Amino acid sequence: MSEPAKAVLLLSGGLDSTTVLAVARSKGYSVYALSFRYGQRHVHELDAARRVAAAYAVAEHVIADIDLRVFGGSALTGTEPVPKDREPAEMGAGIPITYVPARNTIFLSFALAWADVLGARRIFIGVNALDYSGYPDCRPEYIEAYERMANLATRSGVEGTAPIRISTPLIDLSKADIIRLGRSLGVDYSLTTSCYDPDALGAACGHCDACLLRLKGFAEAGVKDPARYAGG
């Protein structure tokens, strides 16, 4: 029996990346999960990432320290308030202030470094072009350009080994579709967290863009969200 193929997976501890982990495991990959302490104020998501990594018994879980606050520029790493109770149309208009400049590019670059060291030919990322249409780095054309660059950046480009592929199994799915997919794979969403602005005990606010998208997704999928909400 051959060894299972290795894959590096970006794991935030949220609903999307946890679903991607379930997909990667269902395809038989040995998963190396990568999370970041990047100055996010919703750092509690790392607790969720640890719970999820343990539940799926990943081959290794690395939490890399990078400080994106040095550049400022986002409500997720700065001190500006996270927007609350916005309508879907409002969320979709332009680039949201919760966009962290070049975040996926930075995250994928660390994933690429690890993949190069491990000899992994596959990177999984839970980007989604529908619900995050305002984020430039969630679009399929961005992922394709990243993949092309990645294969020129690393040993594979020089040594002619199999190319590195970036898998985005959620890219065309609605939040409800993602939840349905995850449930079909047995995902326990009580392990996950999505909120940008949780309270001190880690309960979700229920009003930021991420909470609203999540709650709408569960409502459309006809499933109760098992996450803890403040005052809920």
Place this chain on the structure above:
Amino acid sequence: MSEPAKAVLLLSGGLDSTTVLAVARSKGYSVYALSFRYGQRHVHELDAARRVAAAYAVAEHVIADIDLRVFGGSALTGTEPVPKDREPAEMGAGIPITYVPARNTIFLSFALAWADVLGARRIFIGVNALDYSGYPDCRPEYIEAYERMANLATRSGVEGTAPIRISTPLIDLSKADIIRLGRSLGVDYSLTTSCYDPDALGAACGHCDACLLRLKGFAEAGVKDPARYAGG
């Protein structure tokens, strides 16, 4: 009079990136210099980066903390010995063990994040395809693919502002050419350091690949290297 255009510049404190800084300033850019504490054992290069940034009175100098040691995989961040006294042919064969996986991709991704926040449309990097032919991420086709990806990754890709350009003024130059270019721009190379394995006082070893390339470059340019060498 209009404001000078902003540029983000990757500054290691070595000969190459310092020459690039002189080039960027000669073209009138307001320079935002970016260095990394990435677990490199030649961390003394950051002292050189600070000296160079101060000498050129850059608009801002950020040293970002990122820990590439979590992935292992290189003599520059690991505990394996740095190769010494290798012949040029040997240095050029295959990917050297001093190659840090995806390092330029990670560095450029941070530069891209900062450029996006600053509204800078230009990133300078001192890659060189001649002396570092074994590093996949020093090749022109890699830089072109990175630039394409970068313009899809950021606000410019969505908002239709001027594209981000990655400038590599040294890419086709020999080390001697770089030194001649820098001297024509008044660079003081005594500020810079190149050694992968300096002694405790910061004196260069004179025997690692970086020292050998540097010394060969100065010899070919007919100039004495003003750097301090151990026992010299």
